[in-house]
Amino acid sequence: MQPGRYLRNALAINPDEQERLAQCRALVVGCGGLGGFVLEYLGRLGVGDLRAVDPDTFSEGNLNRQLLSSSLNLGRPKALAAVQRMQAVNPLAHIEGVQAFLTEENAAQLLEGCQVALDCLDNIPARRTLQKACALAWVPLVHGALGGWLGQACVILPGENLLDMIYPDAGAEHGEEYEQGALAFTAGMVAAVQAAEAVKLLLGKPGLRGELLVLDLLNGSFERLRLA
Template sequence: MVSPALELSEDGRLPDGTPVRVLRHRAVRSAAHLAGTNLRLTEIEALRQGVIPERYLRNFKTLDCAAQARLLETRVALVGLGGLGGPILEGLARLGFGMVTAADHDVFEPSNLNRQLLATDKTLGISKAGAAQARASDVNPAMELTVRQLYVEPESFRDFFRGADIAVDALGGIACRPAAERGAAAAGVPLITASVAGWTAMAATVLPGETGPASLFCSDEQTDESDAPCVPCAEDVLGCLTPAISVAVGLVLAEAVRLALGQTPMLGGPQGQMAVIDLERMSLDRFTLSP
């Protein structure tokens, strides 16, 4: 029996002229209705049969059908929906990650307007969780998204990350970073972490059992369960500029794709390297995190 996704597909072409079978944007809902399933599973079924949902055409040929389907099968747990988390969530939706659980307890305020994707005059005073849910659903309704207006307590990171394939730390400051690393390690989930300070963007992938960036900022004595701030926060001193955030977000998303596809992360693993990009000097450095 021919699946609805295949039956409704059409001849199409990639931007370079390569002929492909395409499931047009509006046909995805029709195929899902006929199959009695949801949009995400419909897109996966199409890709398994070599049919590209129209929204993902520009992901090809960097990705292929198997890789795109794998993104749709990947679970991501994202903590923080502000300057980093908002565009990270948007990027996950546009890339085609299929299942995301996200959390943030905060609301938008005027000082967020300089850098936070979801902060506008209309969203001031609105919860970041609510704005993120609405935005991501508009961008890619196939993504199964659960957003919670929640402050993840230090002792709760393990539970929040449990069951995910990838954890993402998009927290502000460094106070909860050690707890996030411990929680991801306890849940057995690789953690991608990023931060910004002025013109500088930093990112790393921390595999369970490996050393993470928190060890650079907090001594063993300071990384206790209270997770009080270890040192003065660089982003509070230098500010958070949009260009640095954009770079950090790109690093996080690239690592997320690698992890989803089962590839070795470029900013983690046995080498334990953290990328630091200084946009003022246009420099890229890598620091080894292993003790």
């Protein structure tokens, strides 16, 4: 018997799939614009175990888009806000908050027991560290990024190293987001794609493979660009 909270999932996700999701663990790296929405979607959907990683605390500049931020928790850790939010939204989902950077040293431990990882980070070197760790741990990674009205997402299977195609300049740390800013609806859209791709990976359904989904919310266009 499924909990009533998943009633409206049931026509799209069958009881066996819902039960499988309850047994899954997802690592969400970054609890800012992308990570806040990703955690919300995965937790509400019924992914049973979430590990949320972020070293930062909230500042006023986060309030325009970061779901977990509010005028009441400025200065407080993002990872803690993720835990408090999920405990209120879905107590059936276990969530662990980790207030730390993901590094080469702690990545294997953070990925332990996870069937999928989500790249909700805000800089290129950290994204590369996560990709490398996921390849070593043989965990699929769902990448997401945004800059202004533009967003992108892709699925990176272990060993594919698609970030090297997306970020070919080995020295780059940031991209267009420093010129274009970050908007709430772009974060929400990219996070929605990431959550959907993560759930499809967990349920063994076909999804984005070897392609980058590019969203341009100013022009209203979605394109799939070949990466591999």
